Amino acid sequence: MFGALRSLDGPAADALLDVAADFSPRFELHAPDEVVVDLAGLERLFGTPHAIGEELCRAAAARQLRLRIAIAGTYTAARVLARAESPEEVVVVEPGAEPIALASLSLTLLGHIAHENDPPPLSIEISPAKPRRGLATDREEQQRATADLLATLRRWGIRTLGALAALPVDGVAVRLGVRGISWQRLARGEDPRPLRLEVPKERFEQALDLEWPIDGLEPLSFVLGRLLEPLTAHLERRGRGAAVLHLRLHLVTRTIHERSLQLPAPMRDVRTFRTLLLLDLESHPPSDAIDRVVVAVDPTPARIVQFSLLTRPIPSPEQLSTLTARLAALMGEDRCGSPVVVNSWQPGVFAMKPFSPGSGIRDRGSGRAPDAQCPCVALRRFRIPVPARVRMEHDKPQHVTIDRAAAHLGSRIPDPRSPIPDPRSHLGGCVQACAGPWRTSGHWWCDRALTRVNNVRHDARRALQAAESQSHREPTSSLSLCVSVARTRCEEWDRDEWDVTLNDGATYRIFRERATHAWFVDGSYD
Amino acid sequence: MAKTGLAAVEAALRARKLDSTLTTARPVLETTAAQSAVERLDRCLEGGVPRGQLSEIVGPRSSGRTTLLLQLLAAATRRDEIAAVVDTFDCLDVASAASAGVELDRLMWIRGHSSPASLVDRSIERALKALNLVLQAGGFGMVAIDFADAPLVALNRIPFTTWLRIQRTIEGSDTACILVGPRPLARSAGGVTLSLTGCPQWHGVGDRNRRLAGLELAVRVISPRRTGGEVTISAISFES
Numbered sequence: 001m002f003g004a005l006r007s008l009d010g011p012a013a014d015a016l017l018d019v020a021a022d023f024s025p026r027f028e029l030h031a032p033d034e035v036v037v038d039l040a041g042l043e044r045l046f047g048t049p050h051a052i053g054e055e056l057c058r059a060a061a062a063r064q065l066r067l068r069i070a071i072a073g074t075y076t077a078a079r080v081l082a083r084a085e086s087p088e089e090v091v092v093v094e095p096g097a098e099p100i101a102l103a104s105l106s107l108t109l110l111g112h113i114a115h116e117n118d119p120p121p122l123s124i125e126i127s128p129a130k131p132r133r134g135l136a137t138d139r140e141e142q143q144r145a146t147a148d149l150l151a152t153l154r155r156w157g158i159r160t161l162g163a164l165a166a167l168p169v170d171g172v173a174v175r176l177g178v179r180g181i182s183w184q185r186l187a188r189g190e191d192p193r194p195l196r197l198e199v200p201k202e203r204f205e206q207a208l209d210l211e212w213p214i215d216g217l218e219p220l221s222f223v224l225g226r227l228l229e230p231l232t233a234h235l236e237r238r239g240r241g242a243a244v245l246h247l248r249l250h251l252v253t254r255t256i257h258e259r260s261l262q263l264p265a266p267m268r269d270v271r272t273f274r275t276l277l278l279l280d281l282e283s284h285p286p287s288d289a290i291d292r293v294v295v296a297v298d299p300t301p302a303r304i305v306q307f308s309l310l311t312r313p314i315p316s317p318e319q320l321s322t323l324t325a326r327l328a329a330l331m332g333e334d335r336c337g338s339p340v341v342v343n344s345w346q347p348g349v350f351a352m353k354p355f356s357p358g359s360g361i362r363d364r365g366s367g368r369a370p371d372a373q374c375p376c377v378a379l380r381r382f383r384i385p386v387p388a389r390v391r392m393e394h395d396k397p398q399h400v401t402i403d404r405a406a407a408h409l410g411s412r413i414p415d416p417r418s419p420i421p422d423p424r425s426h427l428g429g430c431v432q433a434c435a436g437p438w439r440t441s442g443h444w445w446c447d448r449a450l451t452r453v454n455n456v457r458h459d460a461r462r463a464l465q466a467a468e469s470q471s472h473r474e475p476t477s478s479l480s481l482c483v484s485v486a487r488t489r490c491e492e493w494d495r496d497e498w499d500v501t502l503n504d505g506a507t508y509r510i511f512r513e514r515a516t517h518a519w520f521v522d523g524s525y526d
Numbered sequence: 527m528a529k530t531g532l533a534a535v536e537a538a539l540r541a542r543k544l545d546s547t548l549t550t551a552r553p554v555l556e557t558t559a560a561q562s563a564v565e566r567l568d569r570c571l572e573g574g575v576p577r578g579q580l581s582e583i584v585g586p587r588s589s590g591r592t593t594l595l596l597q598l599l600a601a602a603t604r605r606d607e608i609a610a611v612v613d614t615f616d617c618l619d620v621a622s623a624a625s626a627g628v629e630l631d632r633l634m635w636i637r638g639h640s641s642p643a644s645l646v647d648r649s650i651e652r653a654l655k656a657l658n659l660v661l662q663a664g665g666f667g668m669v670a671i672d673f674a675d676a677p678l679v680a681l682n683r684i685p686f687t688t689w690l691r692i693q694r695t696i697e698g699s700d701t702a703c704i705l706v707g708p709r710p711l712a713r714s715a716g717g718v719t720l721s722l723t724g725c726p727q728w729h730g731v732g733d734r735n736r737r738l739a740g741l742e743l744a745v746r747v748i749s750p751r752r753t754g755g756e757v758t759i760s761a762i763s764f765e766s
Contacts, residue, residue: 312606315665323663327636330655335637339620339630350620355634357608375564375761377741378592378622380674383640396733433728435736499738506588507726507738523619525726525741525763526592526674 001040001049001071001095002195004078005056007033008066015063017198022059023052028075028195030113034082036075038195053090072098076113077189080161083109098189103162107153107187110161111146114183149179161187202238205296206231213252213289217278220290224274227295232268235299241266242297247277250292257286264356265317266303272318279325283333314357324355345442346493347511347522348381377525379509385520386427388510397500400510400521401428427521429502436498437512443492497522560668560702562594563601570747570755571718575668580693580703580714585722590743591674591706592617593761594720596626598704599668603629607667610634610660614653615675634660646680654688661695661703669696670704673711681711689714710748719748727760738763 005016011032019035020027026038039052046052049071060067070081073095081091084105093101158164164187172180185192206227214220235241243266249257261276277295307313315323327336340351391399495511502508507525512518559574568574575581575598583591595611602609609632611618616637624630636656638649650673657671673681689705689712696703705712710719722745729739740762747754 312667313665314608315663319663319665323659326659327656330652330659331636331638335639337635338633339618339623339635341620341624341630348619352635357632374740375590375593375597375743375759376622376626377590377738377761377763378596378626379619380592380617381619383616433726435728435730435738501588501726505586505724507741523617524587525738526588526590526724 001038001073002075002078003037003039003053003056003069003071004075004082005035005037005060006068006070006082008068012065015060015065019056019059019063019065019067021200023056026195026197029198030079034079036079036195039071049092050090053092057089072101072189074098074189074191075195076186076191077102079113080105080109080186080189083112099162099165102187102189103160103165105161107150107159107161107164110164110183110186111150114146114186145179149176149183152176202299203296204231204234204240204242204299205294207292207294209292210290213291215289217281217285220281220293221274221278223293224277224295225270227293228270228273231295231297232270232273235268235297235302238299239302240299241268241302242273243300244298245273245276246294246296246298247281248294248296249286249290250294251286251288252291253288255287257290259284263317264321264354266300267318267321268302269318272322275322276325279329282329317356320355345440346491347440347495347497348383379523380526381523382521385511385522388428388519388521390510390512390519397431397434397498397510399428399430400500400502400508400519402521427506427508429504432501432503434498434500436500437496438498439494439496439514441492441494441514444494446492499525558700560598560607561601561605562598563604564597564759566757567745567759570745570757572752575702575704576717577700577702578696578698579717580689580696580705580712581717582705582707582710582712582714582719583722584707584710584719585724586708587674588726588741589722589724590741590759590761591722592622592672593626593741593743594722594745594759595670595672595704595706596623596628598702599623599633599670600627600629602668602702603632605667606632608632608634608665609668610636610666610670612636612638612653612657612660612669612671614638614649614672616640617672617675634666636660646677647683650676650680650684654684657692657703658695661692661699661701664699664701666701668702668704670706673705673707676707678708681707681709684711693717715750717749718752721746721748 005019007016013029013032013035016033016035017027017029020037023042024037024039027035029035037056039049042052043049046055053069053071056069057067068082068086068089068091070078070084070091070093072078072081072093077093077098080102081093084091153164158167164184167184169181169184172184176183182192208223208227210223214223242263245261245263247259247261251257259277259280261280263276267273273295303317324336334352336355337352338355340353342349342351386402389401390397494514496514497509497511500508500510509522509525511520511522513520558577559568559571560577561568561574562571583594585591599609599611604627609628611633613635616639618635618637620630623633636653638653638656639645653671653673657669660666660669692703693712693714693716703717710721713719722743724744725742727739727742728736730736740760743759743761744756745759746756
């Protein structure tokens, strides 16, 4: 037994689905204003079909929804009856009496429901010259075919569903084809197919209201473990993994502390989730005690991995994400990843990306040939160039000394109060051999205003670092972020570079900024 | 009497599973090696840098420590291994690494802070913690920690048990751990110490056509359990 619920207030799909879900898990939404519910078995709960219909009306009224309800043995009959004009709010047709109940109804009622059951065209021409038609065009064509069929039947004198049902099947098939037979079955109240049940969206969420507010990460870790275990079991049952992990902490101050973690690969490991959440909360702790904990995930199809005997095993994404999170908590947010070469001539420019060795196409062409027997000389770059004084003779550097007077610039100058002597404080000496200068410049074409802003920022960073070195405080991660970001920004540079070997046997790259004539040590060849 | 005492000490070390520190009482471990792809060096190292052991690359500034480290990392990443570098003072030049042939996608770069001298101790401590995390995670073919620019005073303050703990962490694994420093620190019995001296090579005679052509690296292999040796490698400047 099926009930067709039709909204008299226009489209109200959500409300209709809510009413249907209150009575049965088996329902199908046919249109925004129409839902069909399988009412089998509800007689034992509510009694007669009329009583069921009245209960449905009451449930709809509670949601401010006016319905017309038809109950019949087939859902097609129920749908047609729900569309028919009737003074009654609830129409009930006993099972088996559907053809009789439908016989007097107008044929036009069928037009509304027939096109969704119409068979596809028997011959499909696929021509590369013809582009595929859109859905709107298909719908227009179906409506035109329905109108044509209705006009044909009207010309034959067929006005009611009963008249169509009484026609001989063979004759209908010969004259109207498959579409005609389909219409005739609908006119008899026969269902063309079983219900396509609406599957409610599954929510992967666990929540826990705490009897006493908790403060601190250690007690929270137990709560998280308790919430994550059923959540991951649920994910495993459904063959899903988590793409994004959400944590909502309802605080005693009635505010919500919300964190979302983007996972590098679909995963469902309780320990990994708990570790990642705790490490994240260590760096972003809630401001007050916690009243309620909600953990939710965005599900995604689980990762299916075919391991190979021919390739080296690498740590799983769970292990790597945990390691990365731990390293980020220890060293700073942007201090761990894979380096990326930037397509620029700017000295020392680089970028960072998350470390994911298993993803992407490997580019073996970027480096040298694998069989190269000669290593390449590496430069150890001073991320902040060390200011220096260089004595020039005959346009060649003769002596290099660290410029202690340039401490106000905030570079890595040896701190006289420090008990540990900086190895770079010994940097300097007579030049034994040198080569240069090589002039390099770039980004002078950039927006001057932007460059000025960057310069101001750079000066501010240097001043901040100088202040930090004065106060013996640890540099903050934000500072390191700025310095590293500054290298990737569009900053103008114009300098003359020299390679020099000093009398300590070490070879350095030094450069002179052409705008300020200031000398710096860029790094050492090592 | 002395022999009995020595035997008792060795037995006590074995009982505490510290026998890997013995240089004479145990034969060379059957460990695989991480090749450097430089034939002469690999021959001298009897295959390469031993896996599951802590090895060192030491030498003064411009002796070619970073050059050799990048060469080892390049060879490791080309073998489809993943590698990690704990860059204590953030000195890695990405362009140099790419020129050395390191597959950057397979390199985890953990950047320390270019901190003032007063905070060097903390930087070293953090770098060691990061190294410990990476080694405990496992799965890396090569893990390196760079102390090349660290002051000796600060390095001498690191307790010797630190190196012993690192050695125990990687023992039996496929990871070759490399420590880059100004002088030998760990002196692992199972690993090797590559002591480097470098000499810059200049090309051209005139002022205008003179350039740095490369470095001549003299690598001395020191190991208590292996036959040492010395080999000379020419490193070319990547701009040449």
